Amino acid sequence: DGGITQSPKYLFRKEGQNVTLSCEQNLNHDAMYWYRQDPGQGLRLIYYSQIVNDFQKGDIAEGYSVSREKKESFPLTVTSAQKNPTAFYLCASTPTGGYTEAFFGQGTRLTVV
């Protein structure tokens, strides 16, 4: 079945450590996105990529980094510079050429301990 796989589902990190969240899709979509979700704030865009080897900052990119070396993969690194990293992270994708809805993974809950 086609879809978006995020791993791990739960992640714990010590303060000061970098951590990488995985996002893989087999939908053959060109564009991929990372959102952060906090209670009462909806989803906020961190980074997005419309094509391999290219990505753009979203609204809350500080303290995060991404790469897009393959069409299928768009990993997100939460760096030690992110002051409040505990949140639910969602990866999404859309095809390019025309417009359609975004397809979402099941999310990764990151907790800083």
Next chain:
Amino acid sequence: AQSVTQPDIHITVSEGASLELRCNYSYGATPYLFWYVQSPGQGLQLLLKYFSGDTLVQGIKGFEAEFKRSQSSFNLRKPSVHWSDAAEYFCAVGGRNTGRRALTFGSGTRLQVQP
């Protein structure tokens, strides 16, 4: 810049009652509009979308929404709520420009269903 407002943070309805969740958007032209639903700890599932044409759109699980350009609204409705509809609902807007295609989301409305 585009934005979405969902005025109701939390709504409680009785099972079998009708439901309307409000959504207002800000966008310079006719936007793409979406409603998503999220169960706790899960990703988002698309309920319905509006791109163009008929302003009343039907979605999954018996939901519908009406695009009202004059009110910049895209309210979600269901005539009879089931206990399984308890979840968080997000309205989202997408731009028609080819630059940034990422959706902008509202802050969500949490629906509680009483037996």
